[in-house]
Amino acid sequence: MKTHNVTVAERVINHPHNERAIARNVKADTLHAEFDDEWKGANSWIAVFSNGGTVKRISMTVTNGAATVTIPWECLERPGALYVSFVGYLSGNARIVTQKMARPFLVVESGEVDGGAAANPSPDVVMDALAAVNESKASAAAAEASAKASAGAADESAASAAAAKRSAESAEQSASSSAASAKQSASDASKSEGAAKKAEDSAAAAKESAEGCAVKAEQAVKDANAAKETSDAASERANQAAASASGAASSANAAASAALQIANNVAQGAAGSSDMAKQKQQIAELYGEIANITGGFRYSDGVIYCPSSKVSASGSALTFGSTCTASGTSITLK
Structure with a gap:
């Protein structure tokens, strides 16, 4: 890879004496440029190469006051004078341009080359802009088609939304009716619950009464027995x-x-x-x-005659029942 060096000061391009390029080299020559501080304020930069009637505009990026671009092979296709100029675009539509080179690069004839010219053209700002315009047109057409499709979809969505609204209103009415039915059911359930509670209390009282009656009946049976x-x-x-x-x-x-x-x-x-x-x-x-x-x-x-239920005799001993008591030398017989 061959690098050609230039400096840009006061908008003038300078390069070493006897700087030459050999014709018919493709993507093998680069141009390295050093810029003064004026160019650091630009937002975008273009290098314009020309040789005879061939002109190529190459976009470049200046970093830390320097930029390197590949020399378009179309401008090296034939021997001649290779000119380069730089354009910088500032804010507010301001533009700076370098002076025409007083001493261009010399493109000398090359030896024989096997094959013809390179098939792929070098990138060009104008061609890129046209391509961008065409791409924008295509994008605009696609956007228009998409917008029409979206409009159709929007119409369908609007119709669906209207149908959904009608369904929602119907659902709301149904929900309101269901809520009223649920409220009535809840009221009926509450009343039924109260009745059931009373029935339960009555059943419990009846059970308690029946159990009491059963106990009384059982006691009556015992008393009767x-x-x-x-x-x-x-x-x-x-x-x-x-x-x-x-x-x-x-x-x-x-x-x-x-x-x-x-x-x-x-x-x-x-x-x-x-x-x-x-x-x-x-x-x-x-x-x-x-x-x-x-x-x-x-x-x-x-x-003293004793009832057999209160006195029992065994030999010469008499045993008195519990109704008879003794106190000192006195015996009370009852």
Whole structure:
């Protein structure tokens, strides 16, 4: 790669003496330019190369006051004088341009070359601008088509939006109706819940009452059974008392008969000691029966007659029931 150096000061281009380029080199020669401070204020830069009737404009970038561009091969296609100038564009449409070179580069003839000219042209600012314009036109056409398509889509969207609005209004009415139905259902449910609560309370009270009745019935059954048992026991005791009374009556009758007999004998002066002993025995039996029937203690002629329910005998020992009490030398018999 061959580099040709120039400097730009006071808008004048300078390069070493006898600076030459060989014709028919393609993309193998570059131009390196050093600029003074004036060029640092530009926003964009262009290098313009010309040789005979061939002119190429190349965009370049100046960094730290320097720029390097490739010399267009079209301007090296034939021997001749190669001119270059630089254009800088400042803000506010201001432009700076270099002076025409007083001493251009010399392009000398080359040796024989196999093949023809290079097929791909070098980039040119004008051609790039035209390409950009064409591209912009194509983009504008595409944008217009897209806008028309978008307009059609917008119309369809508007129609869909209108339909959606109608559906939304219908849905809103349906939702309002559903809300009213839900509110009514909630009210009915609340009433049903209150009725159910009352029914539940009534059922609980009825259950409690039934359970109480069942307990009372069970107690009544127990009381009836106990009463029956008491009645049966009373009947048994009554029967026993009746039997005892009957026995006592019999004994009394016998004692009365014996007493009558003994009285007659006494009256006739025929009563003996055996008759008196028999009478005493019968009287003792009578008092014993009376004590058993009444359940109380009886006393007669120095003898205490004890009911068998309150006194039991074992040999020479007597055992009194809980109704009898002792205090010192006194015994209370009940």
